[in-house]
Amino acid sequence: MRIKMLLAALVMLGSSSLAMAADYYVDITNRTGYTIMYMYVSPGDSQNWEDDVLGSDVLMDGVTQRVTLTGYNSPNFDIRLVDEDEDSYTFMNLDVSSEDIVVTMDHLD
Helix, strand or coil: CHHHHHHHHHHHHHHHHHHCCEEEEEEEEECCCCCEEEEEEEECCCCCCCCECCCCCCECCCCEEEEEEEEECCCEEEEEEEECCCCEEEEEEEECCCCCEEECHHHEC
16 A cells, blocks of 8 residues: 555655746847857756757847747756857846847957
């Protein structure tokens, strides 16, 4: 009987952590005067940058790009943008559920 209760508790725990995964999005507007070539978005608790979400696309000055973030347990993300001159703009631990980004030269690293 104890083993059945333990297994049931483990199943409930596993399914509750899956239920907490959510989809988020962030709108990023480029107001730097330069073309953004790379956009890296990683969970706020990650030690590494994930792949470039722009792929072969770019984010032209004055344009807004929506980035959809699927299956994460937290709305906190680190975001790094790299422009055509290889200058970077980094936003750490941004709560994308309540904030979008308008990146300007004031955000230059």
